[in-house]
Amino acid sequence: MRFLLPAVLAAALGGCTASSKMDVLDIAPSGETVSSITAPAPPAPVGEGAPVTALAGSTPESPARSALFPPEVLPKEEVAFVAPSGAIRSAVSRIHPxxxxDAKPVSFGRVTPRHFAVHGVDVSRWQGDIDWHTLRKQGANFAWIKATEGVDHVDDAFRRNWIEAKRAGVPRGAYHFFYWCRTARDQAKWFIRNVPKEAGALPPVLDVEWNSHSRTCKHRPDKSDILEKMQVFLDALERHYGQRPIIYTSPDFYRDNLQGRFRDYPFWLRAVAEHPQKVYPGRDWVFWQYSGTGRAKGVSTHIDLNVFNGTERDWHEWLSRRVR
Incomplete structure (x- = not known):
């Protein structure tokens, strides 16, 4: 099993090394909801059943942008809302086991998620109203929160989850589901407009995967176009937030496009049936999404479960560089 190496930590914190001047595939807007990571799971009872051993990803969002952000707090193409004052709890805060x-437990073999000290979740509107204080005590030591997709969709629950997770003392970051039929520049602007630049937030995440459920964007760019668009988006977010973004991906998309690429970026990998070392051989990773059918008090539906690749001390060191 590979624990977090200094090189990976450096990648997560390092400056931008590539700056693309091009963008490709400037196609008309979609006007649809894009599927992100996995389809929404049906509601399931919560409880303390079988130990966790599997994972999946996020979920699709509503195409309609609700009036989440009052216009008076919209600085010119900047951030759509101002997060409440106060910092996330110290990086030396308690780690909850x-x-x-899991509704569908998986046997990962010798190395399981239970061998990792720091667990967390990723959420979207499909989790409904979350009791973040309860979820934190269940083991949500960090959270990735769905924010945007494409250039015109904002997760209905993003603002609420962003604020309430912080109030509960859960370190959290936002992710963007990439839509292959819009430009990277426009998508970066949309994310920046809707996600606060806030001290203590985890790095932003770029979620890249094939969307086989799309009704309006069946196009699959070739590898060179994909890499170009990703670099444009990653560069824009790093310049704005001052943190190197994390790349989330799934096995098929990784196999088709990302093997051997973006070595200086931290990765968050989906691997719901086998350890990432088997699914993504040779790839260092910082976060592993191991189940999309998790159950936890504080949430009334299935929830995605993750681990951090390192010890509790590694986590505190990694987090301390962001909680200032």
């Missing part, structure tokens, strides 16, 4: 269960 995982008390999740």
């Amino acid at each position: 995982p008390r999740f269960s």
Whole structure:
């Protein structure tokens, strides 16, 4: 098993090394909801069932942008809302052991998610109203929160989750689901407009995967176009937020496009049936998404479960560089 190496930490914190001047595939807007990571799971009872051993990803969002952000707090193409004052709790805060269960447990073999000290979740509107204080005690020591997709969709629950997770003392970051039929520049602007630049927030995440459920964007760019668009988006977010973004991906998209690429970026990998070392051989990773059918008190539906690749001390060191 590979624990977090200094090189990976450096990648997560390092400056931008490539700056693309091009963008490709400037196609008309979609006007649809894009599927992100996995389809929404049906509601399931919560509880303390079988130990957690599997994972999946995020979920699709509503195409309609609700009036989440009052216009008076919209600085010119900057951030759509101002987060409440106060910092996330200190990086030396208590780590809660995982008390999740799984509706569809998987045997990962010798190395399981339970071998990792720091667990967390990723969420979107499909989790409904979350009791973040309870979820934190269940083992949500960090959270990735769905923010945007494409250039015209904002997760209905983003603002609420962003604020409430912080109030509960959960370190959290936002992610963007990339839509292959819009330019990277426009998508970066949309994310920046809707996600606060806030001290203590985790790095932003770029979620790249094939969207087989799309109704309006069946196009699959070739590898060179994909890499170009990703670099444009990553560069824009790094310049704005001052942190190197994390790349989230799935096995098929990784196999088709990302093997051997973006070595100086931290990765968050989906691997719901086998350890990432088997699914993504040779790839260092910082976060592993191991189940999309998790159960936890504080959430009334299935929830995605993750681990940090390192010890509790590694986590505190990694987090301390962001909680200032």
